[in-house]
Amino acid sequence: MRYLALLLVILTFPAIADVQSKVVKYQDEETALTGYLYWDDAIKSPRPGILVIHEWWGLNDYARKRASLLAELGYVAFAADMYGTDKVTESPGQAEEWMREVTADVEGWRSRAALGLRQLQVSGLVDGDHLAAIGYCFGGASVLQMAYANANLKGVVSFHGALPAAPEEARGNIKPSILVLHGHADTFIAPEVVANFREKLDEAGADWEMNTYGGAVHGFTNPNAAKHGISNLRYDAKADKRSWARMQAFFAELFSD
Amino acid sequence: MRYLALLLVILTFPAIADVQSKVVKYQDEETALTGYLYWDDAIKSPRPGILVIHEWWGLNDYARKRASLLAELGYVAFAADMYGTDKVTESPGQAEEWMREVTADVEGWRSRAALGLRQLQVSGLVDGDHLAAIGYCFGGASVLQMAYANANLKGVVSFHGALPAAPEEARGNIKPSILVLHGHADTFIAPEVVANFREKLDEAGADWEMNTYGGAVHGFTNPNAAKHGISNLRYDAKADKRSWARMQAFFAELFSD
Numbered sequence: 149m150r151y152l153a154l155l156l157v158i159l160t161f162p163a164i165a166d167v168q169s170k171v172v173k174y175q176d177e178e179t180a181l182t183g184y185l186y187w188d189d190a191i192k193s194p195r196p197g198i199l200v201i202h203e204w205w206g207l208n209d210y211a212r213k214r215a216s217l218l219a220e221l222g223y224v225a226f227a228a229d230m231y232g233t234d235k236v237t238e239s240p241g242q243a244e245e246w247m248r249e250v251t252a253d254v255e256g257w258r259s260r261a262a263l264g265l266r267q268l269q270v271s272g273l274v275d276g277d278h279l280a281a282i283g284y285c286f287g288g289a290s291v292l293q294m295a296y297a298n299a300n301l302k303g304v305v306s307f308h309g310a311l312p313a314a315p316e317e318a319r320g321n322i323k324p325s326i327l328v329l330h331g332h333a334d335t336f337i338a339p340e341v342v343a344n345f346r347e348k349l350d351e352a353g354a355d356w357e358m359n360t361y362g363g364a365v366h367g368f369t370n371p372n373a374a375k376h377g378i379s380n381l382r383y384d385a386k387a388d389k390r391s392w393a394r395m396q397a398f399f400a401e402l403f404s405d
Numbered sequence: 406m407r408y409l410a411l412l413l414v415i416l417t418f419p420a421i422a423d424v425q426s427k428v429v430k431y432q433d434e435e436t437a438l439t440g441y442l443y444w445d446d447a448i449k450s451p452r453p454g455i456l457v458i459h460e461w462w463g464l465n466d467y468a469r470k471r472a473s474l475l476a477e478l479g480y481v482a483f484a485a486d487m488y489g490t491d492k493v494t495e496s497p498g499q500a501e502e503w504m505r506e507v508t509a510d511v512e513g514w515r516s517r518a519a520l521g522l523r524q525l526q527v528s529g530l531v532d533g534d535h536l537a538a539i540g541y542c543f544g545g546a547s548v549l550q551m552a553y554a555n556a557n558l559k560g561v562v563s564f565h566g567a568l569p570a571a572p573e574e575a576r577g578n579i580k581p582s583i584l585v586l587h588g589h590a591d592t593f594i595a596p597e598v599v600a601n602f603r604e605k606l607d608e609a610g611a612d613w614e615m616n617t618y619g620g621a622v623h624g625f626t627n628p629n630a631a632k633h634g635i636s637n638l639r640y641d642a643k644a645d646k647r648s649w650a651r652m653q654a655f656f657a658e659l660f661s662d
Contacts, residue, residue: 326619332603339600346589349619356619357647362583362606363613390614390658397650 166190167219169212172226172267173233176260181229183264184212186219187273196403197224197274199265199301201287203370204243206236210370211284221396224273228264230290240376247286258297261290265299278302278403280324282395283309284369288328295324295354302402303327305395308366311337313348322349326356327398329391331364335380359394361387423447424476426469429483429524430490433517438486440521441469443476444530453660454481454531456522456558458544460627461500463493467627468541478653481530485521487547497633504543515554518547522556535559535660537581539652540566541626545585552581552611559659560584562652565623568594570605579606583613584655586648588621592637616651618644 166189174181184207198218202211207229215225229235231246250257265281268274281304283291288309295304296318303325311330314322326349330337349356361384367373368384369391423446431438441464455475459468464486472482486492488503507514522538525531537560540548545566552561553575560582568587571579583606587594606613618641624630625641626648 332607332615343596346617346619350590354619355643357644358589358617358619360603360615360617362603362611362615386612387614390654393654394651397647397654401647 165220165222167216169216169219174263174267176263179260180233181260181263182233183207183229183267184215184227185224185267185271186212186215186227187224187271188219188222191222194273194275195222195224196278196280196399197226197268197271197276198399199261199268199279199281199291200225200227201230201261201264201281201283201290202227203285203287203367204240204247205238206231206243206246208236210372211287214282214284223399224268224271226264226268226271228261228267230260230264230287238376240378251286251289254293257290258293258299261294262297262299265294265301276300280304280399280402282307285309285367292326292328295322295326298323303398305329305398307369307391307395308334308364311341311345313345314352314354315348318354319352322352322354325398325402326354327395328356328358329387329394330358330360331366331368331384331387332360332362333364334366336366357398359391361390422477422479424473426473426476431520431524433520436517437490438517438520439490440464440486440524441472441484442481442524442528443469443472443484444481444528445476445479448479451530451532452479452481453535453537453656454483454525454528454533455656456518456525456536456538456548457482457484458487458518458521458538458540458547459484460542460544460624461504462495463488463500463503465493467629468544471539471541480656481525481528483521483525483528485518485524487517487521487544495633497635508543508546511550514547515550515556518551519554519556522551522558533557537561537656537659539564542566542624549583549585552579552583555580560655562586562655564626564648564652565591565621568598568602570602571609571611572605575611576609579609579611582655582659583611584652585613585615586644586651587615587617588623588625588641588644589617589619590621591623593623614655616648618647 215227218225281291288306291304301324364384364387367381373381472484475482538548539562545563548561558581621641621644624638625644630638
C-alpha cells in the first residue's frame with residue numbers, strides 16, 4: 149500500500165541525528181540569563197531555528213527536552229531563559245511571582261523573548277528567514293506576545309498557553325502565523341477569554357488556527373504535569389502526540405518556501 | 406537535513422496509483438441511491454475504507470473528487486448518496502428541502518448513512534476493522550450522527566459541518582474518534598451551538614478534537630464555494646490544505662494498529 153510503504157520509509161529512515169548542546173549566557177540589562185542551544189551536528193547547512201519558551205516553572209528540564217527533540221527533527225533550537233539564571237522552581241506560588249514580574253511589563257516581556265530569539269540568530273547555524281517560536285503555558289503567552297510585536301518569525305505555536313488578546317496596535321501587522329494548541333477542559337483559561345482572544349485575532353487580520361482537544365487540561369504535553377497535585381494540570385498522551393504532530397506539519401508549511 | 410531528506414522521499418515517491426471507480430446502485434427501502442466507489446487497483450490487499458458524505462447540494466462532483474483523492478492516498482473510498490439517484494442541485498432552497506427531508510428523522514438519517522458504509526464493507530476491498538467517515542457541510546453532520554450511533558468506525562471527520570449535539574443516550578458509548586474542522590467565521594454555526602456541541606461531547610466522554618481556522622467561513626474546502634453568491638460560502642486555500650493534512654494524520658493515527 150502506498151501510504152504504508154511511505155510509513156515504512158519514515159520508520160526506517162536512518163537515525164543520523166547527532167544532537168549537540170551548549171550553554172548560552174546572555175544578559176537583559178542587569179538580569180543574567182542562561183539558555184541552551186541544541187542542534188544536530190550531522191547537519192552542516194543553515195537550517196530553520198526554533199525558539200522554545202518554558203512554562204511558568206522557569207527553564208527546567210522539560211523545555212530543554214523539547215528543544216532537544218526539535219534538534220533531532222533537524223532544527224536548531226534554543227531553550228530561552230525568561231526569568232534569570234537558576235530561577236527554576238516547583239512551587240506554584242514562586243512560579244506565579246516570577247511570571248508576574250515578567251508579564252507586568254509587556255514591552256520588557258517581549259524584549260526578553262526577543263533576546264532569546266537573538267541567541268538563535270547569532271548562533272551561526274540558522275537560516276534567519278526561517279524562524280519560529282514555540283512555548284508552553286507562560287511560554288505560550290510569550291510567543292503570542294512575540295507575534296503581536298511582529299517579531300521576525302514565520303510562525304508561533306502555543307501549547308496549553310495563556311491567551312493574551314492581540315492589542316489594538318497590532319491590527320494589520322501580525323505577520324507570523326499563529327497555531328494555538330489548547331485543552332478544552334483547561335480551567336485556567338475561561339471560555340470568554342478564548343472567545344475574546346479569537347475575536348481580537350480576527351480583528352487584527354492574523355493568520356491563526358486553534359486546535360482544541362476534548363478532555364485535555366492545562367499541561368497536557370508534560371508527562372510530569374500531575375506531580376504538583378493541581379487538578380487542572382495533567383498529561384494527556386493523545387493530545388500530546390496530536391499537538392506535536394500538528395506542530396511539525398505547521399513547520400513544514402511555514403518553511404516550505 | 407534530515408527532515409528535508411524525508412520531504413524529498415515523499416515528493417519523489419513513485420506515483421503508482423491506478424485509481425478505478427465504479428457506480429454502485431443501492432436501495433433504502435423505496436429510495437433508489439447511486440454512489441461511487443474509488444480504489445487504487447495497484448493495491449491488492451484489504452485496506453482502510455473511507456465513507457464520504459456530500460454537502461447539502463447532493464452527491465455532486467465535489468464529493469466524488471474527494472473520494473478519488475482518498476483512493477490516490479491508498480484508501481478505498483465510497484461517495485455515498487444521501488438523497489436519492491440524480492438528486493443534485495445548485496439551488497440553496499432545493500438543497501435545504503432535501504436536507505431537511507433526511508435530517509427530520511434522525512434514525513432514518515443514520516440508517517441511510519449506515520447503508521453507505523455497508524457498500525464499503527461489501528466491496529471486498531476493505532479491511533473491515535479500519536473504517537472511517539468524512540463529510541462536508543450536511544455530510545459533516547451526517548458523520549457525527551454515525552459516531553453518535555456508535556457505527557463501526559475508527560473515526561469521523563467533519564469539514565465545515567453542521568454540529569448536532571451528542572444526545573443523552575450516546576453517553577459513554579461513542580467509540581469513534583471525532584475530528585471537527587471548522588471555520589471560525591462560519592456564520593451558519595452560532596457560537597452557542599459550538600459551545601453546546603463541545604460540552605455534550607465532553608459529557609458523552611467522546612475522544613474529540615476541533616480545529617478552528619481563523620477567518621474561514623462555510624465551504625472553505627470547496628474551490629467552487631463562492632459561485633453560489635452566498636457570503637458565508639467561500640474557499641480558503643490555507644484552511645483547505647491544513648484540514649486535508651490534518652485528516653491524513655488523523656487517519657494514520659486511527660489505522661496504526
